Amino acid sequence: MTEASLPVPASVEAPTKKSTQNQTLKLARYIGIRLITLLIAVTIGVYLTILIANMGGYVDEILKGQIRERISVQIGLDPTRQNLTMAERNKLIDELVTIEEHRLGLDQPFLMRSFRFLGHAMVLNLGRAQHMASDSGSKLVRNIILERLPPTLLLMSSSSLLLFFITLFFALYLSRNYGNLLDKLVIALSPTSAAPAWFYGIFLLLLFASVLGWLPFGGMVAAPPPDAPIAYALSVLRHLILPVVAWIISGFFAGVYGYRTFFLIFSMEDYVELARAKGLTSKDIERRYVLRPTLPNIITNFALTLIGLWNGATILETVFNWPGIGRLVYQAIGLYDSPVIIGTTVINAYLLAITVFLLDFIYALVDPRVRVGGGGSRS
Amino acid sequence: MNALKRNLREMAKFPSAIAGGFIILLLVLLAIYAIVTIPYNEAIRLWRGGEEIWGDNPRIVPPAWTNLFSREKQPSTIVCDSRDESGLTAKTVTEISEEMWDVVMTFDFDYDFDAFPQDLIVFMNATFAEKGPFVSLSWITPDGREIRLGEVTAKPSETYRFAQDDRLLRRLDGVEPQIALFADPDKETPTVLKGTYRLQVAAVTFEEGSDIDAKFVAYGTVHGLAGTDHRRRDLTIALLWGTPIALSFGLLAALGTSIITMSIAAIGVWFGGVVDELIQRITQVNILLPTLPILIMVGTFQSRSIWVILGWIVLLSIFGGGIIGFRAVFMQIKEASYIEAARSYGASSWRIIFLYLVPRIIPVLIPNLVTGIPTYVFLEASLALLGLGDPVLPTWGKLIDDARANGALYNGQYYWVLEPAVLLMLAGLGFAMVGFALDRVFNPRLREV
Numbered sequence: 001m002t003e004a005s006l007p008v009p010a011s012v013e014a015p016t017k018k019s020t021q022n023q024t025l026k027l028a029r030y031i032g033i034r035l036i037t038l039l040i041a042v043t044i045g046v047y048l049t050i051l052i053a054n055m056g057g058y059v060d061e062i063l064k065g066q067i068r069e070r071i072s073v074q075i076g077l078d079p080t081r082q083n084l085t086m087a088e089r090n091k092l093i094d095e096l097v098t099i100e101e102h103r104l105g106l107d108q109p110f111l112m113r114s115f116r117f118l119g120h121a122m123v124l125n126l127g128r129a130q131h132m133a134s135d136s137g138s139k140l141v142r143n144i145i146l147e148r149l150p151p152t153l154l155l156m157s158s159s160s161l162l163l164f165f166i167t168l169f170f171a172l173y174l175s176r177n178y179g180n181l182l183d184k185l186v187i188a189l190s191p192t193s194a195a196p197a198w199f200y201g202i203f204l205l206l207l208f209a210s211v212l213g214w215l216p217f218g219g220m221v222a223a224p225p226p227d228a229p230i231a232y233a234l235s236v237l238r239h240l241i242l243p244v245v246a247w248i249i250s251g252f253f254a255g256v257y258g259y260r261t262f263f264l265i266f267s268m269e270d271y272v273e274l275a276r277a278k279g280l281t282s283k284d285i286e287r288r289y290v291l292r293p294t295l296p297n298i299i300t301n302f303a304l305t306l307i308g309l310w311n312g313a314t315i316l317e318t319v320f321n322w323p324g325i326g327r328l329v330y331q332a333i334g335l336y337d338s339p340v341i342i343g344t345t346v347i348n349a350y351l352l353a354i355t356v357f358l359l360d361f362i363y364a365l366v367d368p369r370v371r372v373g374g375g376g377s378r379s
Numbered sequence: 380m381n382a383l384k385r386n387l388r389e390m391a392k393f394p395s396a397i398a399g400g401f402i403i404l405l406l407v408l409l410a411i412y413a414i415v416t417i418p419y420n421e422a423i424r425l426w427r428g429g430e431e432i433w434g435d436n437p438r439i440v441p442p443a444w445t446n447l448f449s450r451e452k453q454p455s456t457i458v459c460d461s462r463d464e465s466g467l468t469a470k471t472v473t474e475i476s477e478e479m480w481d482v483v484m485t486f487d488f489d490y491d492f493d494a495f496p497q498d499l500i501v502f503m504n505a506t507f508a509e510k511g512p513f514v515s516l517s518w519i520t521p522d523g524r525e526i527r528l529g530e531v532t533a534k535p536s537e538t539y540r541f542a543q544d545d546r547l548l549r550r551l552d553g554v555e556p557q558i559a560l561f562a563d564p565d566k567e568t569p570t571v572l573k574g575t576y577r578l579q580v581a582a583v584t585f586e587e588g589s590d591i592d593a594k595f596v597a598y599g600t601v602h603g604l605a606g607t608d609h610r611r612r613d614l615t616i617a618l619l620w621g622t623p624i625a626l627s628f629g630l631l632a633a634l635g636t637s638i639i640t641m642s643i644a645a646i647g648v649w650f651g652g653v654v655d656e657l658i659q660r661i662t663q664v665n666i667l668l669p670t671l672p673i674l675i676m677v678g679t680f681q682s683r684s685i686w687v688i689l690g691w692i693v694l695l696s697i698f699g700g701g702i703i704g705f706r707a708v709f710m711q712i713k714e715a716s717y718i719e720a721a722r723s724y725g726a727s728s729w730r731i732i733f734l735y736l737v738p739r740i741i742p743v744l745i746p747n748l749v750t751g752i753p754t755y756v757f758l759e760a761s762l763a764l765l766g767l768g769d770p771v772l773p774t775w776g777k778l779i780d781d782a783r784a785n786g787a788l789y790n791g792q793y794y795w796v797l798e799p800a801v802l803l804m805l806a807g808l809g810f811a812m813v814g815f816a817l818d819r820v821f822n823p824r825l826r827e828v
Binding site for chain 1: 395399660663664665666667668669671672673675676677679680750753754757760761764765779783788789791793796797800803804807808810811812814815
């Protein structure tokens with residue numbers, strides 16, 4: 001709501017006549033600075049995540065303890081090693097623990113390893129998971145993430161994109177007919193968006209899965225999965241309905257209210273009045289004088305929606321047992337699997353940075369007031 | 380003061396603000412009631428308690444008022460105890476011989492419900508030196524039938540569970556005791572025979588001074604105002620205590636976050652240059668950090684205390700998106716002429732920031748703060764749903780998590796999910812409605828549309 005009510009003033013620059021070469025140079029410099037600052041931000045963000053995901057080396061202690069315990073049990077159960085003396089056995093355990101710790105790199109100080117992690121993470125060499133494996137059996141973090149990505153993309157793209165377009169068009173409709181009953185209803189209902197999607201998800205599960213029994217409780221596909229591709233798709237669709245509806249309910253009213261108010265504020269500008277006085281059709285006014293200036297904000301929202309797609313919705317996925325990235329992160333944290341946590345964060349940070357970078361240029365394209373290279377009021 | 384009055388009058392024009400304010404008031408009263416009636420430590424003790432506190436409650440049953448909506452009257456729990464003489468008709472001790480005494484306890488209770496109880500248990504406490512009393516139990520129905528139940532040699536603390544007595548089960552032709560003992564023998568389908576039932580606990584003691592006490596519990600299928608959970612706990616405690624926790628968590632998080640964010644934005648704008656640049660870079664990095672995973676990590680590795688998590692939430696949100704909005708507003712205020720005047724008479728930077736810049740932003744701050752509260756209330760519930768709730772405190776989110784983990788939705792125990800969910804929804808809606816109205820009152824641009 002604050003986004004809608006407080007449009008950030010863009011820097012207005014007087015038109016200047018400069019040579020094209022000068023412009024290009026300025027542009028290149030601007031891009032360079034932007035890229036470098038973003039890269040630094042990503043690096044610091046990723047490094048902080050590495051520190052936090054390892055709790056400053058605390059996870060290492062847990063891992064070392066686990067290794068020692070596993071090896072001790074292994075040797076204790078090995079019939080060929082039953083007749084070892086206590087000292088010999090302890091020596092053997094120590095040796096094996098050292099080898100295992102070396103294999104996992106745990107024998108180096110954490111600070112050094114954290115920088116090595118950072119280097120690998122920045123070049124997207126995400127390494128191997130410590131405990132988790134993909135369903136196909138791979139321990140590579142990349143494979144694990146790639147396997148979880150399609151379900152998340154399916155869930156988030158269908159819900160977020162639907163929500164985005166429904167709210168946008170509905171808000172346009174309301175801004176044309178503002179003050180009518182439907183408009184008042186949306187305003188009255190907009191506080192319901194304070195509750196997150198999983199909250200409505202629980203209500204929907206209660207009603208449609210438990211009481212009525214029309215839709216499944218969770219998961220992505222019926223078990224066992226149907227063989228025929230069409231039946232499979234239908235099954236996925238059936239499982240998709242409740243989480244998507246939950247997502248849309250939780251975002252709909254506040255979204256519509258936000259856009260509607262935004263459009264109304266812009267349609268009260270003097271230049272719109274002038275256009276109306278000139279006798280332009282309302283369709284033209286809407287397209288040229290209302291939609292155009294609000295475009296940067298709509299694009300920002302759209303871009304944020306796109307970033308959200310990759311992130312997934314941890315709790316919604318947990319509530320609906322959806323096998324996506326959000327649940328992956330949750331499971332990885334439960335297993336202290338820092339490479340997986342870091343891997344998802346790195347990818348997310350890169351995507352966010354790329355989006356921010358691209359946004360700057362798209363702004364310049366759609367908003368003539370924002371010119372590349374003009375003072376840095378926008379961060 | 381006048382401005383405040385004017386704004387309040389303005390607020391009263393919004394029916395949603397009045398409704399929201401009313402909800403908040405109710406919740407605050409509920410919170411005060413919870414704190415006054417059940418002290419903090421007592422709440423924790425009760426919530427963490429096991430069978431010794433909650434032993435007389437049935438397991439996972441809906442609240443008693445659900446009887447109002449159903450035609451079949453569900454039974455409440457009946458407790459008869461010989462120690463506090465509840466439901467005890469007589470306790471007689473007669474001497475049989477030199478070394479044998481007969482202790483007979485008779486319990487009478489009325490049963491006029493339409494459904495059978497959940498479970499039947501007799502708890503016995505015997506005092507003896509070497510040889511425990513021999514106890515035999517019998518059951519007399521309202522129509523006069525006497526059913527032999529079982530016999531036990533009592534240990535100091537003995538529990539007789541009707542449903543786990545195989546011989547009784549055989550005697551009742553395989554029908555579960557809690558049904559067979561209350562059923563009308565003339566009916567085909569099991570129907571409750573209403574009337575006064577009698578349980579007789581007859582014990583033979585073998586020592587001078589040896590005694591026995593018995594407590595009979597017929598677990599009902601409804602309980603109290605809010606029902607019970609899988610550990611027989613009364614949900615009222617968690618619902619009541621969840622209120623102050625949710626309110627204080629939401630308020631503290633929203634207050635901490637918005638005030639610190641605003642101060643940082645003000646400092647950055649006023650000093651400009653390196654300070655401003657630094658703040659902007661930190662914000663940029665912070666936005667890249669994934670908030671929820673970090674909170675999950677804190678919960679897993681460091682501490683699950685709700686107050687530690689609260690601290691992290693504030694820490695992670697102070698350099699969040701809010702700073703950009705505040706910054707834009709401060710940029711405009713900074714150019715105002717009264718700031719120029721303050722500077723010319725030599726006011727210090729801190730004086731200008733906290734006495735002249737910050738007060739001007741309160742119209743933006745207050746709606747921001749109030750709409751922020753439900754977000755944090757729900758965030759707490761979200762964390763609880765991920766199994767990261769505070770381990771000792773009863774909260775609404777933990778109730779939902781417990782209910783989900785025990786399959787309440789699958790088994791149709793809707794009250795378990797709905798009660799905390801409705802309270803959460805009320806809290807969320809209350810603050811959101813007030814915040815929404817505040818936004819429109821304080822933002823003149825919104826007032827017109």
